[in-house]
Structures are given as structure tokens and as C-alpha cells.
Amino acid sequence: MQLGKDYLKQKAKEYLLELLSIYTPSGKEDNALSFFEKASQELNLNLKFTPSKSYYLGSESSKILLVSHIDTVPGFIEPKEENQVIYGRGAVDDKGPLVAMLLATYILNEKGYNVSFTALSDEENKSKGARELVNSGKKYDYIIVGEPSNTTGIVVEYRxxxxxxxxxxxxxxxxxxxxxxxxxxxxxxxxxxxxxxxxxxxxxxxxxxxxxxxxxxxxxxxxxxxxxxxxxxxxxxxxxxxxxxxxxxxxxxxxxxxxPPVKVDINSDLVKMIMRGLIKQGLKPSLVRKYGTSDMNILYTISNQIVDYGPGDSRLEHTDQERISLEEIFISINTYVSAIEELCSKKD
Missing domain, CATH: 3.30.70.360 (Alpha-Beta Plaits)
Structure with a gap:
């Protein structure tokens, strides 16, 4: 299945503007239920809404997981679009990466790959969603965490x-x-x-x-x-x-x-395939260590093949200038799809 660049950008714009108009600070993630119900139907992905107010789309049997988070820090910012750039609370952290992962999951499943997606709750607070997932006993072969990494950065370490x-x-x-x-x-x-x-x-x-x-x-x-x-x-x-x-x-x-802090193997198949996905698009990837902490620290216990990669300028997180370009989202969609296709072909 091959979806054109213009279509993907338009769909990303539609989804992101709608999602940014829904105020979802930590604890209010259920405000987005109607959005995910609609996306589930449009993208032909099964939806599960959990007690922690997290959202899972795709098959529960999947061993490959794309992870973002639906909650934001407090303070609503009226969403808008100017010259292919989307503004609003959570545009960077983490609804821009969320939309990129959601569309990548749709593409991959349409191509026959068993990939699931989750928008976890409470990442900006106590990570209830990530802890709920760990406590479920579920294990994955590969997890990509979609925190903003400046679109070409690959985060291999968090404090x-x-x-x-x-x-x-x-x-x-x-x-x-x-x-x-x-x-x-x-x-x-x-x-x-x-x-x-x-x-x-x-x-x-x-x-x-x-x-x-x-x-x-x-x-x-x-x-x-x-x-x-x-x-x-x-x-x-x-x-x-x-x-x-x-x-x-x-x-x-x-x-x-x-x-606890987390540091992943920079020579893992997952890191290599994300790097290759960027290189294929004529981009130069870089390895990044982040000073903060994310759900990746918690999810590391259920997959040692885990990494953080996502669109958006991380310097804009939690600021009143949050914005992300549709081009960044498009690059990330391509990177997710390319990396997972190669991982699956390598396993076969």
C-alpha cells in the first residue's frame, strides 16, 4: 500500500488539529475518547480503552508497539495552521508524534504487518498508563516511543x-x-x-x-x-x-x-533500522541523550529492544510556542514504516 505525500500530510493535519482542540491534561485523557473511536473506524484498527485512560489500537497479539502519550501539561493553546505548521498545546509533546505513529500503524497493518499503537495516559504526571502496561505482563519484541527527538535524532538514553x-x-x-x-x-x-x-x-x-x-x-x-x-x-x-x-x-x-535511568544498545537492530529509515530520505540521523525522563524508562522492562524517536523540536515542549510542521510528521511516518518493514523482513 502506497499513500501519497499530499494525502498523508492532509490526514495528519486533519487529525492533529482535531486532537489539539481537545484539552487533555493529565487526568482528563478520556476527553479524547470520541477522537479515537472515530480514528479506530476510519483506520480499521480495533480500539481498547483502559482503566488508566489509555488507548490501544490494533491487535492485542502484536509484538511490535508504537507508543506515544495523550496527556499534556496544563494550559490550553488555541490550535491553528499556518503554512503547513500546526500550533497548539501538545503539538510537539506529544500529539504530533502521536498522529505520526497512528498513521504509520494504519499503513503497516494495511500492508499486512501486525503492529499496534498506544496513546498512554499520565506521562506528564506519574505515568499511570506506562505502569499499567508493565503490570499487565505483556512483552514486546520491539517498542518505539514517540517523544519528540527533533525528527532526525534517536534517543538512546534518558536520565x-x-x-x-x-x-x-x-x-x-x-x-x-x-x-x-x-x-x-x-x-x-x-x-x-x-x-x-x-x-x-x-x-x-x-x-x-x-x-x-x-x-x-x-x-x-x-x-x-x-x-x-x-x-x-x-x-x-x-x-x-x-x-x-x-x-x-x-x-x-x-x-x-x-x-531508574535507561540506556539502550546503540548497535541494536531497532536503532539501526530507524537510522536507515532516515538515511533513505536523505537525512543525517544522530544519537541523543536526554536530560529528562520519559515512559521509555518504565517500558524498558518489557522490551530491551526499545528506543525513542519522534517528530518535533524538543526545545518547544511545554512552552506557549509549541508547533510542528507537517513535513516533520511525514518524515517520521516514513521512518516508522521503513524501520518496521526492515525489522520484520530481517526476522523472516
Whole structure:
């Protein structure tokens, strides 16, 4: 089956503008149910809607999975199209890649390949969709995660994340005669442990929440600091946590989320085939390490042949300038189709 460039661009434009008009911040992913019901019928792909508010299209027997996410960060942006560029909340992260993967799944199934697609929920929050998939016990031979990778980048490594709450107790005194202050004590120690991003393999330890105090003229009796910590496969999670516990040894230190870093084999068949898919289009692929964390970190446990590739400028993620060109989406559709066709022929 061969669909023309103009048709694919027009279909991508139609789907993306419709999807961008549906507000789906984390927790509201079910707002898109009618869109996926329509796409399921038009593209002849079976639809399954799960308790986590994730969407699966295609056969449940498939061992090849294309993965995006349907949720966005909060803040609706009115979608529009100008000169083959689509604007709107989620255009880059992650509805542009989602549409590219959805159309690629349709093409591949029409060609006789058993490929499935999922739009997972809650990626911008606690990754309920990815965790639900892992807990289902399903395994895959190949998974492509459709996060934006600048259209020619192939993401082979993500840093892990630790979310840590530190709760401290202090002596509550009248502020006019107080001999100590919990806020000052916690802040002094905070300065000891904070590390801003400097290099990929150096952990970043960033305070994102600091609360303390009960009344305007009373020194606080309790306080909380939340740290967002990112670290690569070359860092020791245990050392990071032990250092925090040492600095805050008289406080309660609790890890409230722990997603390990991930690094894939750059010589895997999947990475090679995506590179070939780009080269065939006259493009130069590059291997990328991302400073953040994605569902790929979680899904790695159900397929060691996994990689992140998708259209869109990753610098525009979560900004009010989110936009993606139809040409980027078209390139990605071709790349997905070419890579999976070669993978399947290699297995045969």
C-alpha cells in the first residue's frame, strides 16, 4: 500500500488539529475518547480503552508497539495552521508524534504487518498508563516511543528521576524572642545539597517545593522540602540518597518516586533500522541523550529492544510556542514504516 505525500500530510493535519482542540491534561485523557473511536473506524484498527485512560489500537497479539502519550501539561493553546505548521498545546509533546505513529500503524497493518499503537495516559504526571502496561505482563519484541527527538535524532538514553520529600521539625517560639528558626536551618542545608544541571553524568538536585510556618509571628514547628533529582546510569542512586540523609540526619527523608535511568544498545537492530529509515530520505540521523525522563524508562522492562524517536523540536515542549510542521510528521511516518518493514523482513 502506497499513500501519497499530499494525502498523508492532509490526514495528519486533519487529525492533529482535531486532537489539539481537545484539552487533555493529565487526568482528563478520556476527553479524547470520541477522537479515537472515530480514528479506530476510519483506520480499521480495533480500539481498547483502559482503566488508566489509555488507548490501544490494533491487535492485542502484536509484538511490535508504537507508543506515544495523550496527556499534556496544563494550559490550553488555541490550535491553528499556518503554512503547513500546526500550533497548539501538545503539538510537539506529544500529539504530533502521536498522529505520526497512528498513521504509520494504519499503513503497516494495511500492508499486512501486525503492529499496534498506544496513546498512554499520565506521562506528564506519574505515568499511570506506562505502569499499567508493565503490570499487565505483556512483552514486546520491539517498542518505539514517540517523544519528540527533533525528527532526525534517536534517543538512546534518558536520565532517571528521584522525587524526595524531606520533613523537619523545629521549636516553635514567639518570633520576637526566638533562639532558632527552622526555615533558616533548612535553607542553609538546602544550599549544601542543591546542584544545578552542569553535565549529563553529574546529578542535578533541585528543590521545587519549600513550605514551613503556621503563623506570622511564630517560628515554624515543621517544614517540608521537595527535591527533583535527575541522574544518569553512571551515578549511584544510593549515594545520592545517603548524602541527603546525612545532611538532613535529624529529619525524615522519603523517596516518593523512583524511576531508574535507561540506556539502550546503540548497535541494536531497532536503532539501526530507524537510522536507515532516515538515511533513505536523505537525512543525517544522530544519537541523543536526554536530560529528562520519559515512559521509555518504565517500558524498558518489557522490551530491551526499545528506543525513542519522534517528530518535533524538543526545545518547544511545554512552552506557549509549541508547533510542528507537517513535513516533520511525514518524515517520521516514513521512518516508522521503513524501520518496521526492515525489522520484520530481517526476522523472516
Amino acid at each position: 532517571g528521576v528521584l522525587h524526595v520529600d524531606i520533613k523537619c521539625k523545629g521549636v516553635s517560639e514567639h518570633s520576637s524572642s526566638a533562639s532558632s528558626n527552622l526555615i533558616v536551618d533548612m535553607a542553609n542545608r538546602l544550599l549544601q545539597v542543591t546542584k544545578f544541571p552542569k553535565s549529563y553524568d553529574t546529578p542535578s538536585i533541585i528543590p521545587t517545593i519549600f513550605t514551613a510556618g503556621e503563623y506570622i509571628n511564630k517560628s515554624p514547628s515543621s517544614g517540608l522540602i521537595h527535591f527533583d533529582i535527575r541522574y544518569s546510569v553512571k551515578s549511584s542512586k544510593q549515594e545520592i540518597i545517603l548524602n541527603l540523609k546525612d545532611v538532613y540526619k535529624d529529619c525524615e527523608v522519603a523517596v516518593v518516586e523512583d524511576v
